[in-house]
Amino acid sequence: MLIQQQLTPSPISATVDFAAPGVHHGFLRLPYSRDDAAWGSVMIPLTVVNNGEGPTALLTGANHGDEYEGPIALFDLAARIRTEEVSGRIIIVPAMNYPAFLAGTRTSPIDRGNLNRSFPGRPDGTVTQKIADYFQRVLLPMADIVLDFHSGGKTLDFLPYCAAHVLPDKRQEAQAFDLVRAFGAPWSVKMLEIDAVGMYDTAAEEMGKVFVTTELGGGGTASALTAGIAMRGLRNLLIASGVMKGEVDAQPTQWLDMPDDDCFTFAEDGGLITFLADLGDRVEKDQPIARIFPVSRTGLAPVIVAARRPGLFLARHFPGLVKPGDCVAVTADMVEL
Numbered sequence: 001m002l003i004q005q006q007l008t009p010s011p012i013s014a015t016v017d018f019a020a021p022g023v024h025h026g027f028l029r030l031p032y033s034r035d036d037a038a039w040g041s042v043m044i045p046l047t048v049v050n051n052g053e054g055p056t057a058l059l060t061g062a063n064h065g066d067e068y069e070g071p072i073a074l075f076d077l078a079a080r081i082r083t084e085e086v087s088g089r090i091i092i093v094p095a096m097n098y099p100a101f102l103a104g105t106r107t108s109p110i111d112r113g114n115l116n117r118s119f120p121g122r123p124d125g126t127v128t129q130k131i132a133d134y135f136q137r138v139l140l141p142m143a144d145i146v147l148d149f150h151s152g153g154k155t156l157d158f159l160p161y162c163a164a165h166v167l168p169d170k171r172q173e174a175q176a177f178d179l180v181r182a183f184g185a186p187w188s189v190k191m192l193e194i195d196a197v198g199m200y201d202t203a204a205e206e207m208g209k210v211f212v213t214t215e216l217g218g219g220g221t222a223s224a225l226t227a228g229i230a231m232r233g234l235r236n237l238l239i240a241s242g243v244m245k246g247e248v249d250a251q252p253t254q255w256l257d258m259p260d261d262d263c264f265t266f267a268e269d270g271g272l273i274t275f276l277a278d279l280g281d282r283v284e285k286d287q288p289i290a291r292i293f294p295v296s297r298t299g300l301a302p303v304i305v306a307a308r309r310p311g312l313f314l315a316r317h318f319p320g321l322v323k324p325g326d327c328v329a330v331t332a333d334m335v336e337l
Helices: 002-007 067-078 098-103 128-143 170-183 200-206 224-240
Strands: 022-031 041-051 055-060 087-094 145-146 157-159 161-165 187-191 210-216 255-259 264-266 271-275 286-294 303-306 309-319 327-335
Touching: 022 128, 041 067, 041 098, 041 145, 055 067, 055 128, 055 187, 067 087, 067 224, 087 128, 128 200, 145 200, 145 224, 157 200, 170 187, 170 224, 200 210, 210 224, 286 309, 286 327
Parallel strands: 055 087, 055 145, 145 210, 161 187, 187 255
Antiparallel strands: 022 041, 041 087, 157 309, 161 210, 255 327, 264 327, 271 286, 286 303, 309 327
16 A cells, blocks of 8 residues: 555646746646536645755745745745845745635645645645645655744744754754754744654654744734744845855844743633733743633633743743643743754
8 A cells, every 4th residue: 555655646746847947936736626626726836946056945834824924935035036046946835735825724624634744645645635745755855955934823822933853863953953043033942842743844854854944923914023034034044055145144043942741831621811921921830821711601710720841931822712732831941052
């Protein structure tokens, strides 16, 4: 079964030549038969820029469709980029999960697929699995550097940061952290994932790619501040990696570490949440950071939510209502790197 899947070609085709010199705008075309288009397709926007020898940077946004800083920075870059600025190749996919991006949802409205939990994907699977398979078998092998933009979407709010993971390969890890530093977000994080299985990050890192990501704000929107961080950081990273010519616009950054699972605090009750601390505050272990009011009736006492470890309050649940199991808060240690 696995051998057959590996040999099955992807149904996705690119309308541009990845090796052609110059700037080329087109699509990744995924056939998708549906009620309103029997021979229809999902058309994922794509830009490829080639100019001489150099590394390949794969740039992606809207892995989750309700996260906007990445698409803003990448659509902007695609509209502005000139061949002579590039040394090597840049592949720009502003909206990886294009159906989710158009719907403004975290997962695809077609198959409810979470693209960032669908790798390595399947060429004969759902629409989301087919997209993951194409990145796994076609785009990632071309890349030397991968930048995947994220933010909090509709359910989380973050201090704006750039991040890379602690890896077994310390050379690969050091290269990623160098690009995080060059990106120049206000905060830089040594990242810990709750569950890395099926992630785009994991797929890229297991191939030995230098992988960098972000969390830039949240709430299902983008501000002038966070969009500006994304656009400046993108250019900085491309220059620092040798794919784009120019000088890095160096910005101060504070490094943070997420050393263990106690960085994450989860709700055990549902209801109306009110926070007792703000992002950027220093919190202590067992400090009350939120209250959850039961909403089935009045007169019930709120449940106190306490931080599981001391640190900087890095991220919080965004909507006013919370469910059991939701991540309520993230704390991290301030460190030097």
